[in-house]
Amino acid sequence: MVRILLPFGRAVTYTRWLHLFVAAVLPAVLMYVDDLWMYLSPLLLALAGLVPAMRAVEGFQARLLLTGQRPEGDGREIVVAPSATWADRGRTVVWLQARLLVGCLVALLTVQLPLTTDSLVAGARGVPPDEGALAVLSGQHWWYGVLAPLPLVLLAAVVVGAGALVTGLARLLLGPSPAERLAALEERTERLLERNRIARELHDSIGHALTVAVVQAGAARAAGDPGFTDRALAAVEDTGRTALEDLERVLGVLREAGPPVRARPTLADADRLLESARSSGARLDMEVTGPLETVPGPVSREGYRILQEALTNVLRHAGAVPVRVRVEVARGSLGLRIRNPLPAAARPPDRGSGLRGIRERAALLGGHARTGPDAGDWQVHVVLPLS
Template sequence: MGKISPFRLDVLLAVTVVAVQLIDLLLADGPVPAFGPVLAVASGGVMLLRSAYPRTTLLLSLVGALAYGAIGTPSIIQALPILLGVYTVIDAGHWKLVLAVVLPVLMLSIVGDLIAETRPLREILQTAFLPAGWFVAAAFLGQVSRQRRAYVREVEERAAEAERTREEMALRRAGEERLRIARDLHDSLTHSISVIKVQAGVAVHLARKRGEEPPAALAAIQEASTVATRELRETLDVLRGPGESSQGLAGLPALVERASAAGVPASLATEGAEQAVPAEVGQAAYRIVQEALTNVARHAGPATARVRLAFGEGELAVRITDDGRAQAPASKPGVGLIGMRERVAALGGTLRAAPADDGAGFDVHAVLPLGAK
């Protein structure tokens, strides 16, 4: 069950107070005062204002009780609205109002009884201090409720602060982990790529020194190692802190040229009116094409690749097809396709990577929303 709203609770309380006061009037000895039921309904209806206007509730309840005392014999039941008003005002933190209004009224009531009554003083005081005890009890309960709410609020604030602290610790640990990964990648990959680049450069130099034309494969290796070093550096920068890689759609022509130089003839075509592409979409498109061309070089055998960009309404379609083997040879599976799917899913797009419908070659088709955040 959900928590009852304050207004519904006030409605329930008002109905209860009205019912109790009417029953008390019916069960009282003697005739019912002419305006007794009206005052009972009015003083009970004041409870509807309890949550929104606690001080007004107390003052109106007090006026109703005084009016009832003027037309009939008051009882503790008829003082119930005042008791609830005292509780509400103390709970809201307005205890000075109780001292300023209710206490003088009690004192005047006691003095009036002393002047008008012919009973012994002891009986008068006992009769007068009984309602006073109810008022004290109502004020005490109001103070207890106020302290309980303050304690609950403090506990909630502490819990929220603890949650913020946990989030900060998690972010700090994630940052430390990124730095560790960056250091590991730098130590393990940068050296190896640099060695490949140097060796390829030496081979090219020696070939030219002998008057020979360096093989195209060596030039491609040298260029690819240079690009790999730059991209690794960008990746490490992203791991070390917030940043964006410079690779995007603008880097696709050079990527296709490097693939062709490395032995995979590739072409690039664009369809539709070019649109502004968010950086993350351009980066994802570049990585998808890069991974697809790498897979062609690894698994398709002698093949030609075709890269096509199609700008549609609010989306960019990236398609890479080849005419090589449709299935990769049996080997240890890589994570290239998994990485593609994760990139596309993160942007809210779709990806299809499967053998072509005619069975000749492989088809990678990604659709990326241009409104991705």
């Protein structure tokens, strides 16, 4: 019983009823002008459906009254956009005809079924029935009173059923076309990719800064040398400032408040990465082969982040060890090779999001990455195509 009455506790049931009633306004108004104009209502609506803006108007009404969604929400069910193709116009025309038919039927029953109940009650009392009722009853019978609630129950079923029917038709006829569904899917995919990229940016930048800070703080405490402590604090300050700039830039992108605070770093800015690692105790040997300035911006930016993550792993898992960095630009590709000894007590960085992020960055650019032990060393080898 509760489930049967549940729809009548929802506002959308009544807004759907209103939506159907509105559909009967046009023929009702035209009927007062001339009966012929009333019969021309379907033709007038068909011509209106060919106007591109009509789809947006109907979508706005349907989304607000039939589904209860905000009109400015996404268009996965009902779109609020003008017709872009003749197929969209055709579906709009069919929708207007279906809404007119169902709406007129519901409006008629909304008026006639309560009148029928009134006639049944009047018949049970022996009062002459209203001539405008759908069913004219004769005679006085007590059982008319028993049947009196049935038209109202039927009206309730009509309201709920017609509301569900017209909502299904709206999703079918005013929903996104295949091209619009594809565009929406591509947009959602782009948003997901952007979120993943931002997550990797934050992981690489903040993770590197925290690793440098931890290593420098530990080394300064162990050294007990005021001069070394000053240098360590300067390195922590510089790395932290860089991380804050990256964080502010990423948050600016998330807020969409304007252009980024600063451009994303590229391999041309690798010196500060190397200096940060050297100040943390790593002994770096870097060699660059080929014209680094010819590397396209996206490739160079991702290469910087890969190098940053690789050096962060060295400091985190191996500590102050010699590190060989080779950057090679040749034969249409960018090669990055980071190699360092892996002490016996060190835990190989075979898990976590850092190495996965390196592989994902390489794969997104059509390249590949190999990470793992190699002849007693730990090696990160990445090849990225330049085109």
